[in-house]
Amino acid sequence: MKWFFILSVIAWTGKPVRSSCPFEMSPARVVVRFGDPISVNCSSELDRIESMGWESVVGGTGTQFNVSSVVLEVESVKSWELRPICFINPVVGDQCSQTLSVTVYNLPESVSISQPSEMGPMVEGKQYRMQCDIVNVKPLRNLTVHWHKGNKIIATDTFDQSSPSFPVNTSSFYDLTAQRGDNGTEIWCDAKLDFLPDLHTIHSKSREVIVLYSPAFTKPENETLELSARSEIILNCTAEGNPTPVYSWHLPHAIQQNNQNENQPVLTPSPQLPGTYNCTASNSQGTQTKYFTVIEATRNYTTLAALLGVGLSLGAVLFVGLLFLLTPEGSFYCSKGSYMPGRPTSSGPV
Ligand SMILES: *[C@@H]1O[C@H](CO)[C@@H](O)[C@H](O)[C@H]1NC(C)=O
Ligand SMILES: *[C@@H]1O[C@H](CO)[C@@H](O)[C@H](O)[C@H]1NC(C)=O
Ligand SMILES: *[C@@H]1O[C@H](CO)[C@@H](O)[C@H](O)[C@H]1NC(C)=O
Ligand SMILES: *[C@@H]1O[C@H](CO)[C@@H](O)[C@H](O)[C@H]1NC(C)=O
Ligand SMILES: *[C@@H]1O[C@H](CO)[C@@H](O)[C@H](O)[C@H]1NC(C)=O
Numbered sequence: 001m002k003w004f005f006i007l008s009v010i011a012w013t014g015k016p017v018r019s020s021c022p023f024e025m026s027p028a029r030v031v032v033r034f035g036d037p038i039s040v041n042c043s044s045e046l047d048r049i050e051s052m053g054w055e056s057v058v059g060g061t062g063t064q065f066n067v068s069s070v071v072l073e074v075e076s077v078k079s080w081e082l083r084p085i086c087f088i089n090p091v092v093g094d095q096c097s098q099t100l101s102v103t104v105y106n107l108p109e110s111v112s113i114s115q116p117s118e119m120g121p122m123v124e125g126k127q128y129r130m131q132c133d134i135v136n137v138k139p140l141r142n143l144t145v146h147w148h149k150g151n152k153i154i155a156t157d158t159f160d161q162s163s164p165s166f167p168v169n170t171s172s173f174y175d176l177t178a179q180r181g182d183n184g185t186e187i188w189c190d191a192k193l194d195f196l197p198d199l200h201t202i203h204s205k206s207r208e209v210i211v212l213y214s215p216a217f218t219k220p221e222n223e224t225l226e227l228s229a230r231s232e233i234i235l236n237c238t239a240e241g242n243p244t245p246v247y248s249w250h251l252p253h254a255i256q257q258n259n260q261n262e263n264q265p266v267l268t269p270s271p272q273l274p275g276t277y278n279c280t281a282s283n284s285q286g287t288q289t290k291y292f293t294v295i296e297a298t299r300n301y302t303t304l305a306a307l308l309g310v311g312l313s314l315g316a317v318l319f320v321g322l323l324f325l326l327t328p329e330g331s332f333y334c335s336k337g338s339y340m341p342g343r344p345t346s347s348g349p350v
Pocket of ligand 3: 135136167168169
């Protein structure tokens with residue numbers, strides 16, 4: 001046993017006694033979950049082997065003679081650190097050995113998301129530190145944590161500190177600056193060991209983000225509207241905010257006050273009169289005001305004239321076209337020259 005110990009020490013110092021032994025390990029390296037079995041065949045094509053064996057805390061074979069392969073068999077790996085060594089004593093020459101690379105891993109027992117200040121609604125523009133806790137994971141350096149928001153990965157965290165030889169608890173942090181667009185989205189984290197397929201990824205529960213934000217008008221510009229005989233003017237003050245904004249209107253004429261439901265985002269003044277109207281949309285996060293300038297239609301006949309103009313132009317075009325057809329020998333210049341002066345235009349009253 002002492003002999004094996006010395007052998008191990010030599011292996012650890014990285015100075016193989018002899019480098020010429022052709023070792024064959026199958027599998028070449030082992031990644032095993034704590035508690036699972038392993039079976040590794042160490043063989044050699046060396047011609048003359050006196051003896052060989054596995055030296056290991058568990059599953060060691062002792063020295064075996066007249067063999068060209070030895071199998072390390074562990075029913076259940078119950079150790080976090082395992083360094084089995086396969087050794088060969090050739091008939092001629094020095095002993096040689098090779099250490100098997102074994103990674104004993106533990107999937108996170110739990111992955112959970114938390115926020116230090118008990119997760120109430122967030123406020124737009126403020127920053128919140130979210131925390132993802134991963135319990136009992138090994139090896140830490142192979143852990144990857146992803147942060148998800150909606151269907152996007154917003155951050156990836158790795159832990160490259162020298163891995164302890166036992167499972168540990170760790171946390172990943174994400175600083176979220178609350179934005180109005182985040183309201184209603186889900187945030188969660190997941191943890192995985194990079195050498196395992198995605199199937200073994202462990203997800204936290206998701207958190208719904210609620211963001212409080214001040215009202216913003218759907219149409220933010222002030223508006224100027226012209227009174228018209230044919231249609232009513234509609235003042236649209238719709239705003240989006242969380243909580244839902246409340247509205248209040250300031251109307252220029254006392255007579256209009258009684259006729260309105262003041263808390264509506266959209267208002268149709270009655271009677272329809274010129275003046276400056278304004279509305280405010282407000283909630284706990286702020287107040288916004290929008291102005292509407294309603295003016296008299298200055299030239300009531302413009303529309304009519306425009307219509308008339310369009311009609312006349314169409315008529316003229318048809319007329320010219322007809323003439324062109326009817327006088328096949330007449331040149332284009334001729335007909336155009338003759339009738340152009342009479343052509344009315346659509347630009348205003350003639
Ligand atoms: C170990 O490997 C050698 C060489 O490939 C093979 O001959 C032998 O059958 C293997 N032993 C076991 C138990 O699989
Ligand atoms: C764990 O991560 C280290 C460092 O990135 C890497 O060298 C090693 O191969 C990984 N372990 C496994 C089993 O893939
Ligand atoms: C990790 O956290 C778990 C549960 O909170 C606890 O039982 C365990 O002792 C912790 N492990 C370490 C290494 O701190
Ligand atoms: C914010 O999200 C909550 C929860 O999904 C939802 O009930 C609310 O309507 C949203 N508010 C706005 C203004 O989108
Ligand atoms: C709307 O008009 C008010 C008052 O004239 C002005 O203070 C404000 O900046 C204007 N808003 C926009 C978006 O133009």
